[in-house]
Amino acid sequence: MMIREATGADWPRVWPFMREIVAAGETYTYPRDLGEERAREMWMLAAPGRTVVAVGDDGAILGTAKMNPNHMGGSSHIASASFMVDARHAGHGTGRALGEHVLEWARGEGYRAMQFNAVVESNTRAVGLWRSLGFAVMTTLPEGFLHPTLGYVGLHIMYRAL
């Protein structure tokens, strides 16, 4: 697997699994009927943000991450990031590799911390992965997320210093 900058040519291979993840409505605070144009604007970031893809040895796109400042002004030293892994390629370390990559990027860019604003409590795989990468659940907004089958669940804010 290699992680490299995403290009416009990658988007048609990113959107199909991103659309599936967003339409499921279980892990992202995006509208489930998010359209392709808006999705592309939200995901494919220009500087100071950045978007990467994880590419398998066979050339398949396994997943993608975007990273960006999380605040402006006096809090512009806090970064954020978001991740999508193709369900057909899950469980092979793509999420972890992308997580390590964005932490390295943020350190290199001089950020002092990374904050995830909205991690769905029931997305235990993601929560466990971020914990293993040094993130702490700073708080859980009670009933912060309406899950399509579980009903209201908590919404974690996760954070780690860099």
Next chain:
Amino acid sequence: MMIREATGADWPRVWPFMREIVAAGETYTYPRDLGEERAREMWMLAAPGRTVVAVGDDGAILGTAKMNPNHMGGSSHIASASFMVDARHAGHGTGRALGEHVLEWARGEGYRAMQFNAVVESNTRAVGLWRSLGFAVMTTLPEGFLHPTLGYVGLHIMYRAL
């Protein structure tokens, strides 16, 4: 004092005190050199957001608030809001009146909670006001805000159910 919808005609009377507050860099996570055009885009919201002004008995604009969804999709039931009070009119209950107003608005719109994403820990007047209006400090991001004279201080995330 009355609180009413902000109109384009109000902006030239809002921007002078907003510019002062932003340039001071003590309470808002906005760039201190924020330009007027960008400030207007960020502050004067169209639906589903909304912006109001508090007007004194003599017609002076005492302060302003904007209110908006804080998340999308499964967390779109959480609202947020921001406030600016003209320093020349501080201490007369304008902040409290605006705070009560946005809570009423959010309830009326069907939101279930209100979240403030970035309340500077050293802004004790604001923190005390929001506490008195039922908000709790859910967590404090350590060294989350670089204050121009105090150095790094914490950044509160405040929240209340509606």
